[in-house]
Amino acid sequence: MSLNPRLIKESFSAIEPVMGRAVAYFYGRLFAESPQLRCMFPPAMDLQRDRLFAALTRIVWSLDSPDSLGSYLGQLGRDHRKYGVLAEHHTAVGNALMATIRRFCGDAWTTEVEAAWVAAYTTAANIMIEAAEADAGVSPAWWLAEVVDHELRTPDIAVITLRPGTPMTFVPGQYVDVQVARWPRVWRSYSIANAPRPDNTIRLHVRAVRGGWVSTALVSHTRIGDTVLLGPPVGTMTPPRQDPPRDILCVAGGTGLAPVKAIVEHVIASGLRPNIHLLYGARTAAELYDLQDLIRMEAGYPWLRILPVVSGDPAYDGIRGPLPDVVRRFHSWADHEVYVCGPPAMVEETVRRLQHDGVPPARVHRDPGPAEGRAPSLRQPDTAGGYGRTDRPNPAEPGEHPHNVAR
Numbered sequence: 001m002s003l004n005p006r007l008i009k010e011s012f013s014a015i016e017p018v019m020g021r022a023v024a025y026f027y028g029r030l031f032a033e034s035p036q037l038r039c040m041f042p043p044a045m046d047l048q049r050d051r052l053f054a055a056l057t058r059i060v061w062s063l064d065s066p067d068s069l070g071s072y073l074g075q076l077g078r079d080h081r082k083y084g085v086l087a088e089h090h091t092a093v094g095n096a097l098m099a100t101i102r103r104f105c106g107d108a109w110t111t112e113v114e115a116a117w118v119a120a121y122t123t124a125a126n127i128m129i130e131a132a133e134a135d136a137g138v139s140p141a142w143w144l145a146e147v148v149d150h151e152l153r154t155p156d157i158a159v160i161t162l163r164p165g166t167p168m169t170f171v172p173g174q175y176v177d178v179q180v181a182r183w184p185r186v187w188r189s190y191s192i193a194n195a196p197r198p199d200n201t202i203r204l205h206v207r208a209v210r211g212g213w214v215s216t217a218l219v220s221h222t223r224i225g226d227t228v229l230l231g232p233p234v235g236t237m238t239p240p241r242q243d244p245p246r247d248i249l250c251v252a253g254g255t256g257l258a259p260v261k262a263i264v265e266h267v268i269a270s271g272l273r274p275n276i277h278l279l280y281g282a283r284t285a286a287e288l289y290d291l292q293d294l295i296r297m298e299a300g301y302p303w304l305r306i307l308p309v310v311s312g313d314p315a316y317d318g319i320r321g322p323l324p325d326v327v328r329r330f331h332s333w334a335d336h337e338v339y340v341c342g343p344p345a346m347v348e349e350t351v352r353r354l355q356h357d358g359v360p361p362a363r364v365h366r367d368p369g370p371a372e373g374r375a376p377s378l379r380q381p382d383t384a385g386g387y388g389r390t391d392r393p394n395p396a397e398p399g400e401h402p403h404n405v406a407r
């Protein structure tokens with residue numbers, strides 16, 4: 001069996017215009033043929049459909065890059081352990097997928113196309129299965145974590161400290177999926193907002209979204225002593241090793257501060273002393289929910305500068321304006337390592353302007369927002385890596401953080 005990326009991409013493109021119906025058909029077929037799998041999924045499937053499409057899109061467009069495809073599929077396989085996915089489930093998924101593609105790709109379906117999809121799916125499933133099996137020997141499928149602190153910083157933003165029952169190894173900048181007891185099988189992603197700590201606790205910054213199941217439960221219905229489930233840490237917005245280190249620019253909007261703060265803590269703990277500018281934006285001063293903590297941090301490290309920015313209050317007595325504009329008011333950042341995280345449009349625009357101003361793409365680390373949580377255009381394959389989270393409520397299925405996991 002040999003991979004034929006061209007045939008896969010052509011037939012996948014033929015499905016694009018009817019992708020919504022195709023994904024619905026896929027799940028209908030999967031559950032009709034393997035009803036025992038239905039209980040592994042949440043009651044409402046809309047978000048799930050987006051995730052499947054986003055993951056499929058990423059896989060199809062990565063077929064020419066075996067290394068990045070391999071690491072993505074490996075992560076997917078390890079991450080799927082928390083759902084209870086077993087090797088035999090991949091056969092059921094593969095059968096439903098082939099039936100779906102056959103039905104929806106119309107005239108593009110030939111025996112060569114079928115062979116190409118079978119080869120690609122078999123390869124992908126094997127990578128996921130092998131990664132899951134290797135991981136089973138060294139890491140839990142999920143962690144039970146106790147809420148050891150819960151601070152309501154604004155009426156809808158909580159900073160929550162969790163202690164996993166067994167230590168969780170992660171890299172600053174990564175995120176975890178969270179499930180609350182109130183909503184079984186519903187997982188939402190949150191970035192870990194701290195560097196690894198000796199007591200193994202992790203912090204999350206959570207904004208309750210109107211209609212958001214998990215975020216509302218975490219902010220308004222969670223108390224110290226409660227427990228949540230955590231999936232394995234994933235994500236690629238992690239700091240590169242550098243010696244000597246480059247100076248750093250961080251641009252964080254709202255709760256997008258979380259992974260950026262973890263990276264800043266990591267740099268501090270490393271003992272290196274690059275200059276760090278952290279532009280921390282919110283719509284109002286009251287929404288700068290972590291400013292006091294950041295100011296305390298700044299007081300201990302003269303090479304760390306915290307610059308709060310408010311976009312929605314003309315009377316604010318400090319730096320005002322949209323973050324992408326404010327970034328440009330400073331000297332050039334062209335020789336800096338840059339981390340950008342927050343609302344997707346803010347991230348897009350900030351990165352676009354920084355690159356226009358001479359920051360090389362390889363030095364820009366971004367949390368790509370919902371690029372993988374929604375369906376990216378087939379003509380604009382997402383190669384940024386990482387995942388997508390959004391605090392937008394999903395009108396079809398209230399949710400907080402679509403991410404890139406396909407089930």
Ligand SMILES: NC(=O)C1=CN([C@@H]2O[C@H](COP(=O)(O)OP(=O)(O)OC[C@H]3O[C@@H](n4cnc5c(N)ncnc54)[C@H](O)[C@@H]3O)[C@@H](O)[C@H]2O)C=CC1
Pocket residue numbers: 189190191192205206207252253254255256257258259281282283287309310311312321322323324341342343344345346349367389390391392
């Ligand atoms: N909670 C977490 O762990 C993480 C959250 N995120 C993402 O960060 C975002 C945070 O959202 P909120 O706290 O509600 O932020 P927000 O909507 O209150 O905005 C925060 C800042 O971003 C700016 N901004 C918002 N939209 C903009 C746009 N279109 N153009 C330019 N600037 C814009 C605002 O002016 C403000 O300075 C969400 O999209 C979330 O998915 C990302 C990573 C981790």
